[in-house]
Amino acid sequence: MTTSTPTLRDDVDFAHTGPGTLAGRYFRRFWIPVARLDDVPPGRAKPIQLLNEKFTYYRGETGTPHLVGYYCAHRSTQMSTGWVEGDCIRCFYHGWKYDETGACIEQPAEADSFAAKIAIEGYPTRTYLGLVYAYLGEGEPPEFWRFPMMEQPGELVVKSWVRNSNYWNGLENANDQVHVAFVHSNSEFRAAGATREIPRIEAHETEYGILRKCTFSDGKIRLQHSLMPTASLVTVYEDGAGWMPHLSYRLPVDDESHLSLTVSLAQVEGAKAEEVRAKHKARAAAMEGLPPAQEIVDAVVRGELYLHDLQRPDIVNIQDAVALAAQPPIGERVNDRLGKSDVQIIVLRTIWAREMRALEAGEPLKTWTVPPDLVATNG
Numbered sequence: 001m002t003t004s005t006p007t008l009r010d011d012v013d014f015a016h017t018g019p020g021t022l023a024g025r026y027f028r029r030f031w032i033p034v035a036r037l038d039d040v041p042p043g044r045a046k047p048i049q050l051l052n053e054k055f056t057y058y059r060g061e062t063g064t065p066h067l068v069g070y071y072c073a074h075r076s077t078q079m080s081t082g083w084v085e086g087d088c089i090r091c092f093y094h095g096w097k098y099d100e101t102g103a104c105i106e107q108p109a110e111a112d113s114f115a116a117k118i119a120i121e122g123y124p125t126r127t128y129l130g131l132v133y134a135y136l137g138e139g140e141p142p143e144f145w146r147f148p149m150m151e152q153p154g155e156l157v158v159k160s161w162v163r164n165s166n167y168w169n170g171l172e173n174a175n176d177q178v179h180v181a182f183v184h185s186n187s188e189f190r191a192a193g194a195t196r197e198i199p200r201i202e203a204h205e206t207e208y209g210i211l212r213k214c215t216f217s218d219g220k221i222r223l224q225h226s227l228m229p230t231a232s233l234v235t236v237y238e239d240g241a242g243w244m245p246h247l248s249y250r251l252p253v254d255d256e257s258h259l260s261l262t263v264s265l266a267q268v269e270g271a272k273a274e275e276v277r278a279k280h281k282a283r284a285a286a287m288e289g290l291p292p293a294q295e296i297v298d299a300v301v302r303g304e305l306y307l308h309d310l311q312r313p314d315i316v317n318i319q320d321a322v323a324l325a326a327q328p329p330i331g332e333r334v335n336d337r338l339g340k341s342d343v344q345i346i347v348l349r350t351i352w353a354r355e356m357r358a359l360e361a362g363e364p365l366k367t368w369t370v371p372p373d374l375v376a377t378n379g
């Protein structure tokens with residue numbers, strides 16, 4: 001563990017993630033989730049954007065997810081406006097048809113088809129825990145990580161939301177234990193005891209990223225994990241479901257906004273599972289008609305709403321978004337004054353800076369692996 005406090009502007013740039021940028025190249029060496037499986041139904045397509053790059057996410061007619069380039073190779077219309085046929089996608093404009101690898105297999109208006117010479121990008125995908133993962137980099141993808149802690153019997157709850165800040169702000173927030181006692185003091189976390197005190201905070205680099213350890217005065221220990229490059233494995237509390245293992249990802253959409261994809265596992269079965277499903281339905285119904293979270297966040301930031309008066313089912317999310325809202329959107333954090341309680345963030349920055357420098361210099365990067373028995377505890 002180091003005590004140096006690299007800023008985001010030393011000589012590395014974590015914030016920009018487009019193709020060709022250092023952080024963008026680093027991200028593209030990992031499997032990353034790109035969407036919820038259910039974001040589109042079987043036989044439909046949708047445009048998505050991640051890492052400053054546009055893609056077409058579609059599901060074959062039997063439901064298998066695929067990810068290909070955004071533009072048709074012919075005259076560059078948007079592939080998601082076309083038709084899904086089997087596991088292929090046909091362009092809306094002049095009917096060129098591509099398979100899931102991006103290879104063009106049909107050109108209806110060409111007497112002498114030159115389809116064999118044409119391809120758009122196609123990416124390997126995997127479905128896991130209700131998310132669609134893709135490998136966006138070059139060469140062979142690395143090992144695909146599984147999380148047995150999330151594969152136990154129960155109800156998977158998959159969520160996604162976008163925040164108007166650089167992904168790095170969200171990633172640091174996920175690695176920040178102190179904020180829980182303040183930001184979430186007026187939330188369901190309070191009843192669960194998660195906000196009761198500021199624990200002693202440690203961070204240790206591991207084979208997968210960072211072991212985040214919090215020790216409370218009653219001797220209880222909270223163990224959480226940062227998984228390179230951008231995931232966290234923690235436990236979260238929800239009324240009805242109790243403490244749940246929770247896997248979350250902060251993913252750049254562009255340099256000024258990021259997508260969170262999260263999966264929680266309510267470890268309940270039978271009648272209890274029914275209850276949890278009913279609670280989620282009631283929660284969704286309670287959200288209907290409410291102004292979007294971003295509207296509330298903006299009103300709080302403008303001083304028109306007082307956050308601590310608010311009660312909404314998504315209050316935890318809004319609380320985090322408010323904390324991040326005033327932070328520099330592109331991650332310029334040269335004025336940050338980090339203390340000992342920021343050790344998890346310091347280790348995060350240090351690892352990223354080291355790997356970025358190695359990537360830039362063409363030196364070997366650390367190979368990250370996740371042990372199958374990784375578990376988080378609530379403390």
Ligand code: FES
Nearest residue numbers: 072074075091094
């Ligand atoms: S632009 Fe796609 S077939 Fe012409």
Ligand SMILES: [Fe+2]
Nearest residue numbers: 179180183320
């Ligand atoms: Fe939070």
